Amino acid sequence: MREEEEPNWFARWEEQLPSPEELTPLSQTLITPDLALAFDIPIAPSNSNPNPSLHHLHSAPTLPPPPSAPSSQTPPDFDSPDHLSAAASGGGGDEPARTLKRPRLVWTPQLHKRFVDAVAHLGIKNAVPKTIMQLMSVDGLTRENVASHLQKYRLYLKRMQGLSSSAGGAAGGAAGAGAGGPISAADAATDQLFASGPVPHHFLGRGPGPEPFMPFVPVAALQHHQQITAAVQQQHQQQYYQQRHMGHFGSPTGSTGGYDHGFLGRTVPQPGMHRMVGPAAVGLVPPPPPPAPSAASYVEDLESGSRGGRGGRRVLTLFPTGED
DNA sequence: GAATGAATAT
């Protein structure tokens, strides 16, 4: 009964670590380790993040979601209202922890997969941000994060419901745009993420139906041992812009502009995205055992985050969750 | 008061 993690992915993870020179050229490092530690767990008041899935601590890849602390100087960032001036005083060490804003969360296919899984097993009715968040067991994930994504996800479902009679799981064409509705590039783009995974159609048309009892099933927690951390922020900023422009669907289905990350395909020979260096990654405190019941039946294996097949290109597999 | 969902802001 010891599900120790395999040194495999772990080793790889280390290997993939970027060289010091490759590291954070424009963010982070501006904050003193001392400060970083102090922030590392800016858990919101309403979000105690019970995090029912933290066991084996060690130097887990748990990326501490410490604010990049743009500090006095802010690079071409979109979110850096430099207002933390004070602090930075090595000694004072007050509690500026509050009012710190985290970087934008990047919903990677993997994360989204967990999201969908959780929703799928909770049932649309019970799928509320809080529950989803708990089920996902993603460290660093906040209820607000989930709520925001959930909102978008619902819109996606609704849209598909209305326009797609049987788009089938993949919504590859994403309803094209025949209804004369406001269907446009936007859909194509959003579809990328949502269509990435097999969307349980059951969500739609699910009216007031008495859903059978589906007790908490810490999906993620029961998964293998992957401890996903939402800390995948701190670096994405660059990618963010990269992804921004490529859009333009040329192919209806196949690529849909798909994930043509120029930077992945050619620009950068090596993954310039693993700079999740962990100066003090061990900031997380292993909370008590999760409410995990005994139902471990879930553990479904949808497609890998990167919508495989479909001539699809690989997408940014961020964290070393190995392979789901 | 906390949480959700929608609207709005960045």
Add this chain to the structure above:
DNA sequence: CATATTCATT
């Protein structure tokens, strides 16, 4: 456009 943040209800 993707998230974050805010607002109105419950």
